[in-house]
Amino acid sequence: MRKDKKIFYLFSILLLVASFMFLYKPVNAKEIIDTGEIKVTEKETNYIFTAKSQGKWIPIKPQTEGILHTWSQVYDYNKKLVVGIKDIDEDDNYIKNVKKTDTFYIKLPDTIEEKITVSDIVMIKDNIKTLKQTDSCTQSGQNKNVYQRFQMKKRGAQKFSFGCVNANGGAVSLYFQRNEKGKWSTVTKVMKMSEDEVQNFTVAMKKGQYRIVSKASDKQIYMFSMRNTTITSKYQTKISKAQKVKLGTTKTNVYTDTEKASRYYRIYRKTASKKRYIKVRSDVTSGNIKIRIYKKGNNRCLKKMTLKPVQTKSYRLKNGKGTYYIKVIKSGSKMSGKYSVQYK
The missing domain is CATH 2.60.120.380 (Jelly Rolls)
Incomplete structure (x- = not known):
């Protein structure tokens, strides 16, 4: 990938993440000093370690199931480095299918002169079945169709922002269906979302129950945000x-x-x-x-x-x-x- 294209892609992904209401960087994160374990939730916590903790292996205990997102090096139960799905700069690491019973580790430096802060470990919900009209979602590729429902309470326009994490993880196919008397009817064409840019598109929908049908490789993580605008304006056909x-x-x-x-x-x-x-x-x-x-x-x-x-x-x-x-x-x-x- 050319350098200028890489920079554009990275900037686009940053804009997409920012639109997700600072999913990974909430303000005023809680601080814990020299803890014996890291309890990972969907909210960010600043873990501060001093010389008292230098050289230690700190266990990571997921409190929910989903995707473990980190910018630190993470090790498994046997203290072997875990390599998940990387972003374009290979800084972000996404580990899929994490259970509450799993245990991971981070290794602190052998020498800590002042202090270090670990604030880059967070759990992300995966495989969300029901979406809100104004929602943000991170989804892991499953090598099969993923179905996610949402409700249109009134006629309107759904604005979607969409981006992939892994620049080498392949594109994502995406289309929309509406429930018509118990059967799902496809209401848009199949769209291919490229893995090297953030894409925005608008779908107009009447009142009803809908679902997003997406499919991606298990090497891919993708994100999207939904923003609904109700359209009550009348129009004339004569x-x-x-x-x-x-x-x-x-x-x-x-x-x-x-x-x-x-x-x-x-x-x-x-x-x-x-x-x-x-x-x-x-x-x-x-x-x-x-x-x-x-x-x-x-x-x-x-x-x-x-x-x-x-x-x-x-x-x-x-x-x-x-x-x-x-x-x-x-x-x-x-x-x-x-x-x-x-x-x-």
Whole structure:
């Protein structure tokens, strides 16, 4: 991997971890001095060791099951070095399938002149079955599909941030399903999440029960965060009832997988003496958003635009003052996501 790509990937992962509400670095961590054992929980604790503890083997006792995350060298019950799944810089070490009955060790230096602090050992939940609408999750690859459910209480947009830990652990496949009368129906295409960058995407969903279906190699650890935005905005499917967009404002809405009809918006240009623009943006998982712009009294289409899954385009009005119509068209059977129309 080239150095600049490596730096970009590392920076992206750091941003993703930061978005997980400082999962590994909580503020005001508890401090324990010269303990005889480290009890590892999901909360960070600062373990401080002085010369009194130099040269000792300190046992690590997991208090929950899941993934043991550490930046220190960790040894197993037989005091052999444990190498789990490493991050891109091989500083972070993720040890999967840890049980409460397991015992690990850290080896303190033979000489401690002042003190050392061990604050980089924490347990992470794995294989979470039910997710909240605003949740962060770390998952180990299982070489098989992993199913994680969540509930959409209202129609809205789910924003996902996604990243892999191991740059050499392979990509992750990911798609979404909705429960329809007891059966799971796939509502998005299968997305391949690369192992060398953090990716963001938006899925629009109607009210209902959903699940994420993901699959990765057992050499991979991946993270994602969910942020839900309820969308209650109405839309119009007839040009005669086109929704008005005032100057300096933006109308935002979503297309769920079940919504097919085109939508209409209108703006009114009071004068031709000032430059005016229609700006449109798409943030969808697959397919495209198509835009058609017309002027009242003229059936000829002034401008055709096709927006890729994540793209912004602008059109400068050139046909004088008057009312203009913007037609928003969904393209692709599995397309879902968010779009916006702005008059500026």
